[in-house]
Amino acid sequence: MKPYHQTTAYTRQGMAGGFMDWANQPWPFKRYPDAPPQPLGEPRLPEASFWPSLLAWPPAPDAQAPPLDPAGLAGLLALAAGLTAQAHGGTYLRSPASAGALYPTELYLVASGLGWLADGLWHYAPEANAPRLLRPGNLAGAAAKVLGGRPRGLSFLLGALLWRSIWKYRTRAWRYCLLDGGHLLACLELALAACGLEQHPCLAPATSGGELLGLTPEREALVAGVGAGETVSEAGPEPPAWQPPEEEPLSPREQSDPTVAEAAALGLGERPGPEPDWPGEPAPVGAARLHPRPPEDGPALGRVMLARRSRRNFIPQGLNAAQVALLLAASLPMEGPLGATVLLGPGGDLPAGAHRYYPGDQALALVETGDRRAAAARACLDQMWVGQAALSLVLWADPARLDAAAGERGYARAMLAAGRAGQRLYLAATALGLGCCGVGAFYDAELAAAAALPSGAWPLYLVAAGPVKGGAPV
Structure with a gap:
């Protein structure tokens, strides 16, 4: 993956001019003329408490959640990928964050044995908060071959429609597709746990997933999936070949990028990749130990997930150590493929500077003293609001470590993990x-x-976080 990452690195000298072809902007919703959404009724949001849900890893199923039914599935889908608001320009916002509000990630589910939802492959229509049936039949076994593990009553698959990001970000689009996939994955994992469902995520699905979903490889890439719910004993026979239902183009002149398509295909295998071992480094002597203590009367998970927005009107005010501890513990509750550096400004309990965060020990080690936020803002294409945030979490990867643990698929795993961590930081903030x-x-x-x-x-x-003008009411 080194050639892709290196060729898509931005430099001041290498940034070329360009323009946005607004007349060719991709439509934000997938449209199947012959597959209307099937209403599930009024969504019932789970009642799980926010902080216990966010700080637990792996996400623990809520033992108090009622059995899943149509209203529960509607609530689950709304939290995972549903619409939450409409911006002033008319753009619909959704539960997961998305670069440029382009939302390249599509959500599919395979149902088996639910009784109240037909067996088959479904596509989630966020504009209706309802699924549409694409392919009937018992496909639980086929989904298990894509994601690994036993066949389950529900399997969720995340596809990236490449053109949605290519339209704005060009060859760098694959980075954004993976980050956005991680955003949605975080929301899905939390929603599943809140609905009382066991889950088994897969960040390296098998290539047969594209065939299961009927994807055109250079147009849409399968990035991740989650098997959920109880195992099913009868997975059904091998599904026959099928023709996906007709889909309307995303824009008048939908385009592809061979570099992006090649990057999306790199590292895929005939079998799903197991989760690698990611041993963490111990915190050095002298590192500041953090002690995340969530408030006892925290809000409901669903309320926070629906209230999340991107806010950047930061004010010059620091964070105390308790706030920093909660933000970091929520973002990175486990060891993984990422390194994490925290840039703190003055005005808080912790010294200004660049700190290395060690998730296993929940500790911060000062790397460089001094306020480095303005330099980070200049590096972020001179978006100076970044320098006003009390905290910036910089997620990074060691390419040699990625190669050793996961080979060519290590880069995609790291980017998905970065998106997952970013979404969790959004929610904690x-x-x-x-x-x-x-x-x-x-x-x-x-x-x-x-x-x-x-x-x-x-x-x-x-990912920048901190106090903003007017606060961020939940």
């Missing part, structure tokens, strides 16, 4: 009444220097 906004566009080498990253590290994502 929302619950604390703080603003939050992610940045995927930056001069790569400049951001690495501003954040004092280790030599050779690749910055993947910056």
Whole structure:
């Protein structure tokens, strides 16, 4: 994956001019003329409490959740990928964050043995908060071959419609597709747990997933999936060949990018890839131990997920150590493929500077003193609001470590994990009444220097958080 990451790195000297072809902007919703959505009725949101849900890893099924039914599935889908608001320009916002509000990630589900929903492959229509049946039949066995593990009553699959991101971000689009996939994955995992469902995520699905969904590889890529619910004993026979229902084009002149398509296909295999072992580094002597203590009377998970927005009107005010501890524990509750550097400004309990975060020990080690936020803002294409945020979480990867643990698929795993961590930071900030906004566009080498990253590290994502004007009411 090194050639793709290196060729899509931004530099000040290499940034070319361009324009947005607004007349050819992709439509935000997939449209199947012959597959109307099937209403599920009024959604019932889960009642799980926010902080216990967010801080648990792996996400633990809520033992108090009622059995899943149509209203429960409607609530689950609304939290995972549903519409939450309409911006002033008319753009619909959704539960997961998305670069440029382009929402390239599509959500599919395979149902088996539910009784109240026909067996088959369904596509989620967020504009209706309802699924549409694409392919009837018992496909639980086929989904299990894509995601690994036993056949289950529900299997969720995440596809990235490449043109939605290529339209704005061009060859760098695959980065955004993976980050956005991680955003939705985080929402889906939390929603499943809140609905009382066991889950088994897969960040390296098998190539047969594209065939199961009827995807055109250069147009839409399967990025991740989650098997959920109880196992089913009867998976059904091998599904016959099928022809996907007709789909309307995303825009008048839908286009592809061979570099993006090649990157999306890199590392895919005939079998789903198991989760690699990601041993973490212990915190060095002298690192500051954090002690995340969530409030006892926190809000409901569903309320926070629907209230999440991107807010960047930061004010010059620091964070206390308790707030920093909760934000970081929520973002990175486990070891994984990522490194994490935290840029803190003055005015809080912790010293200003660049700190390395160690998830296993929940500790911060000061790497460089001094306020480095302005340099990070300049590296983020001179978006100076970044420098006003009290905290910036810079997520990065060691390419040699990725290769050793996961081969060619390591890069995609890391980017998905960065999106997952970013979405969780969004949610934690929302619950604390703080603003939050992610940045995927930056001069790569400049951001690495501003954040004092280790030599050779690749910055993947910056997520800024802190107090904002007027607060962020839940």
